[in-house]
Amino acid sequence: MHTEAAFSSEFPSVVADDTLGPSSYQAALFHLRQGLQALCDLSPGADPAKKEEHEQLVALQKQVLQLLHIHFAPNSEEAGTQFGNVLRHHRDEAKLTQEQVADYSGLSLSYIRKLEQGSKPPSRNVLLALCSVPDLKLVPPEVTSLPAIREYGFRLAPNWYVSPTFDSLQMLHDFSQQLNGGGGSVEQTYVYMDHQSATDWIQLCNTPSYVAAFRDSMPHSAIARRLREVVGQVGLDVIALGPGDGKSEVRLVQQIREESDRPNIRFYLFDVSQPLLSSAFKHAADTFGDDPGLFVCGIQGNFHQLPRYMQLHYTPARSHRRRVYVMLGATIGNIDNEPQFFQSAFAGAAPGDLLIFDVGLVFTDSIEPAFLKQHDPVLSRPIPDGHQRWLAGPLQRYCRDMTAVSFSVLLDTKRPLAGSYGLQVMAQVKLPGQQTKEFCMWQVRRYQSSSLVQCLHDLGWEHVGQIPFTGSKARPPQGVFMFQKQLPKLKH
Numbered sequence: 001m002h003t004e005a006a007f008s009s010e011f012p013s014v015v016a017d018d019t020l021g022p023s024s025y026q027a028a029l030f031h032l033r034q035g036l037q038a039l040c041d042l043s044p045g046a047d048p049a050k051k052e053e054h055e056q057l058v059a060l061q062k063q064v065l066q067l068l069h070i071h072f073a074p075n076s077e078e079a080g081t082q083f084g085n086v087l088r089h090h091r092d093e094a095k096l097t098q099e100q101v102a103d104y105s106g107l108s109l110s111y112i113r114k115l116e117q118g119s120k121p122p123s124r125n126v127l128l129a130l131c132s133v134p135d136l137k138l139v140p141p142e143v144t145s146l147p148a149i150r151e152y153g154f155r156l157a158p159n160w161y162v163s164p165t166f167d168s169l170q171m172l173h174d175f176s177q178q179l180n181g182g183g184g185s186v187e188q189t190y191v192y193m194d195h196q197s198a199t200d201w202i203q204l205c206n207t208p209s210y211v212a213a214f215r216d217s218m219p220h221s222a223i224a225r226r227l228r229e230v231v232g233q234v235g236l237d238v239i240a241l242g243p244g245d246g247k248s249e250v251r252l253v254q255q256i257r258e259e260s261d262r263p264n265i266r267f268y269l270f271d272v273s274q275p276l277l278s279s280a281f282k283h284a285a286d287t288f289g290d291d292p293g294l295f296v297c298g299i300q301g302n303f304h305q306l307p308r309y310m311q312l313h314y315t316p317a318r319s320h321r322r323r324v325y326v327m328l329g330a331t332i333g334n335i336d337n338e339p340q341f342f343q344s345a346f347a348g349a350a351p352g353d354l355l356i357f358d359v360g361l362v363f364t365d366s367i368e369p370a371f372l373k374q375h376d377p378v379l380s381r382p383i384p385d386g387h388q389r390w391l392a393g394p395l396q397r398y399c400r401d402m403t404a405v406s407f408s409v410l411l412d413t414k415r416p417l418a419g420s421y422g423l424q425v426m427a428q429v430k431l432p433g434q435q436t437k438e439f440c441m442w443q444v445r446r447y448q449s450s451s452l453v454q455c456l457h458d459l460g461w462e463h464v465g466q467i468p469f470t471g472s473k474a475r476p477p478q479g480v481f482m483f484q485k486q487l488p489k490l491k492h
Contacts (some may be wrong), residue, residue, distance in 0.1 A: 036061045043124070052202055055319040084118035086138075087130065091116075094135040101136070117424075121293035159297040160281070165307060168193065168274060168302045168383060174438035176387045176398040182438040183429075188334040189272045191394060191442060198275035201392040202245050207386060213475055214329060215248050219467045223257035223356065223480055226465040227324065230484060231354065235321040239312060241303040242331045244271050245450050246280025249328060250287050253294070263293025265322075269310065270299045282374060295433075297489060306345045312347040323349065327357040328477075333445035336436050339416055344487075353485045355461060361468075362446045367421050374477065376446070378423050383407045391441040395427060405429040408484050412443070417450030417455055453481075 040060055044054035091101055098116070107127055114120040122130075123378030131138045175190040193203055204210060206484040236256065240249040244267055258261045267284060271277040281298040288294045301309060312323070325346065335341045346355065363375045373379045392405050406429055412422035425442040454461045 001357060007063075015390065032061070032064060036295050044127050044319045057289065061229045064122060071150065073127055082118075086202065087112075087136075090136045090138055094137065096135060101130075101133065104133045104135075108258065120263070121292045122291050123294075125287065125289045125291075130401045140344055141229075146450070155170055159295075160300075161297065162300045165176075165305075165308060168272070168300070171272075171302075174355075175394070179395060179399040179439070185336070185424075185440040186442075187336070188442065189304070191275040191391065192242075192271075192276055194273075194394070194397070195275045196393055197278070198273050199395055201276070201455050203280060204386040204390055205244060215251075217469050217478075218251070218358070219469050219480060220248075220252045221254045221258075221467075223252060223479050223482070224259045225469070226482060227256060227354065227356070227384065228259040230464050230482070231322045231352075233261050236310070237266045237268065237321060237323045238326060239268045239270060239323060240280075240326045240328075241270050241306070242327060242329070243271060244329060245275055245285045245304045246395055249280070249326060250284050252326065252328070254286075254287070257291075260293065263291070266295045266297070267292060268299055269336055270301060270303055270306075270309075272300070272302050304341070304345060307348040313350075323353040325349070325355045327355070330444065332357045332359050333422075333447075334443060337416055338445075339459070342456060342461075344461055349485045351485050351487045353455075355465075355483045356480065358478060359452070360444065360449045360475075361479050362419060362421070362448050363476060365419060365448065367419060369411055370414060372411060372413075376423070378444075379411060381411055383409065387442070391425060391427065395429060395439075395441075399429060403432060406430075407441075410440075415445070417447065418451045420451060421446055449479065450479075456483050460486050 036058070039054075041398055044050040085139075091098070096104075096346050098112045099109055101107075103111045105112075107126065111120070111126075115122060115126070115442045127138075132138060142290070171190070171191060175186075175193070176185065178184065178190075191197055237250075238253055238256065240246065249269070253265065253267050257265060267288075269280045270285060271280065275299050277300055281296065284296045288296060299309065299312075306312070331340060346353075349355070364371070366372075388407055391407065395402055395405050403405060408426050408428065410424040410426050412424050415422055422445045424440045427439045427441045429437050429439065431437065449466065455462065461483035462485075463481070464484045465480075467480040467482075469478050469480065
């Protein structure tokens with residue numbers, strides 16, 4: 001069955017500001033697909049006659065879906081061709097080259113070529129960029145009346161999903177209880193949860209030094225190219241785990257879209273912090289606008305419990321789609337036990353799925369404390385004020401009787417992955433009567449490449465890509481790793 005035109009999400013829209021609403025075709029498609037899934041989940045039991053009837057019903061439902069697609073699917077190719085003709089005509093009238101249009105509009109030359117060829121329908125942001133070029137004399141009503149824009153405008157109506165088992169208030173209560181206990185290591189999701197922590201983090205990761213070190217240096221284009229080399233031109237479910245404000249993940253999806261002949265991307269933003277998720281979702285929706293090849297959805301939840309979110313693992317036709325789990329911003333380095341996390345969090349991954357993440361790398365194979373203290377800059381300089389402000393916030397808000405707090409960095413060489421080490425940001429909390437207690441508020445890791453590759457290989461993931469990058473001389477080398485889930489090996 002051909003399903004390339006089926007863009008609908010398995011998540012119902014619970015928040016929508018689109019006034020157009022879905023077309024009759026999209027509504028019929030959605031309900032038929034849901035019905036097919038329910039039919040497939042219905043067990044016919046052991047009775048052979050009932051099994052045969054069940055198979056016939058499933059086959060009939062698939063035929064109905066196929067007929068719906070053949071006879072009633074919107075012709076997006078025709079719409080793309082129409083706009084391509086309009087753009088080419090205006091460009092010729094203005095006596096501009098494709099290179100000049102790309103330069104003036106801020107779009108890539110390859111994108112302009114694909115628009116004129118009709119292989120890519122324009123998004124709202126693309127139309128605005130082209131209309132801003134005076135010499136083209138494109139009139140918004142002229143281009144926004146195209147069938148593709150009218151037909152698919154509903155598809156980016158904001159969508160949001162919260163698991164019934166997810167309880168952020170209980171998590172904050174547990175966090176408060178821990179901070180009022182005797183000390184210990186804070187699970188990293190807690191330091192991003194409340195609104196003030198989220199605000200402090202967004203301010204921190206948008207400072208010039210952070211942007212230069214982690215965002216501008218991130219090889220988004222190279223990642224996207226390698227991804228398409230591995231999976232080809234299939235539909236993608238890009239699942240961004242812990243995206244923060246989502247800026248790096250959105251840039252990556254933009255590049256993935258650039259590498260696509262016919263983009264068919266579901267972009268899921270998955271975060272435990274509601275304010276961070278809101279910020280990331282708004283940024284993604286504003287960026288992609290009415291892009292006909294993209295669907296954006298926000299999911300509030302804990303990625304440590306990822307297998308519970310069965311909606312992400314519902315893929316009715318695996319042959320034409322791939323899931324891509326993405327963890328950027330060195331998020332892996334915040335995990336307490338990486339091998340255990342890889343095994344449990346991605347238990348729902350299917351063969352062919354991709355896992356992409358970036359990490360900080362070790363300077364050498366030596367993890368001798370004396371060597372590390374000499375060569376790792378984090379161990380020889382004070383903790384930046386922005387980090388201290390962000391990490392002190394939860395202690396000030398939830399730790400009763402705290403009179404002062406100071407921070408230091410502790411070296412941790414007893415890690416589950418060979419050759420790796422950790423840097424723990426320790427908070428020394430002062431209480432009345434000269435009492436103190438200590439919390440590990442934040443932690444980052446440095447990894448040995450071969451150890452990471454071996455760990456994931458043992459869990460059934462093939463290493464399919466590694467892209468080094470660096471943000472500054474004062475920071476350790478970094479790398480983006482890409483893995484693909486393999487079929488389980490047969491036992492002889």
